[in-house]
Amino acid sequence: MPDESVRLVNFGHPITERQQRHIAAALGGVTPEIVDVDVFFDADQSIVGQAVELVDRAGVTPQRWQQGRIIVNLPGHSGLASVLLAEIHGRSGMFPTIVRLRRRAVVNDWELAELIDLQALRERGRIRRSDIR
Numbered sequence: 067m068p069d070e071s072v073r074l075v076n077f078g079h080p081i082t083e084r085q086q087r088h089i090a091a092a093l094g095g096v097t098p099e100i101v102d103v104d105v106f107f108d109a110d111q112s113i114v115g116q117a118v119e120l121v122d123r124a125g126v127t128p129q130r131w132q133q134g135r136i137i138v139n140l141p142g143h144s145g146l147a148s149v150l151l152a153e154i155h156g157r158s159g160m161f162p163t164i165v166r167l168r169r170r171a172v173v174n175d176w177e178l179a180e181l182i183d184l185q186a187l188r189e190r191g192r193i194r195r196s197d198i199r
Contacts, residue, residue, distance in 0.1 A: 071135070072098040074165070075124045077105050077150060078139040079176075088178035089137075089165065098137060101125060105141050117149040121157065131158040137181065139165040151184070160185040 072093055074081070081089070081100055090097040103124050107116060126136065131154070138154065140147040155161050161184030168179035 072096050072137060073126065073130070073134060074098040074100045074137045074139060075126065076100055076102045076139040077120060077141045077147075078165075078167075081139065082176075085167070085176070085178055089181070092178060092181050105146075107141070107143055107146055113145055113149050117146060117153050121150065121153045126157075128157065136162050137165060138162045139167075161188055 074089065080102065086097065086100070101124055103120055105120060107113075126134070130136070136158070138150075140150060151161065163181050163183045163185075166179045166182055167176040169175070170177050
């Protein structure tokens with residue numbers, strides 16, 4: 067039986083307590099376990115190798131990637147975020163739900179904007195692809 071808990075793998079800035087409360091509310095009251103992965107990106111090294119290492123460091127088992135409920139907070143570097151998504155998709159067989167934060171009026175304060183289910187978005191996109199044929 068799959069684990070019904072939610073795990074938030076954080077490749078971005080630390081999630082504040084306020085953001086945690088808003089994420090839990092968006093999940094219907096479920097407080098996710100947060101796994102912080104310290105991201106240091108070396109522009110002189112392979113981005114692919116670094117992304118694989120970061121996903122490894124998240125400590126998520128192959129079974130959990132495939133059957134667990136996992137949300138991802140991506141890093142700000144778009145290239146690294148893209149490669150992380152490809153690696154996670156390869157391990158889980160689908161895209162994860164991601165956290166989107168937005169800046170509040172207060173300087174350097176970010177709040178939850180939405181959780182985006184990338185797999186559902188992909189499936190809707192496939193319908194539009196078949197309309198082209």
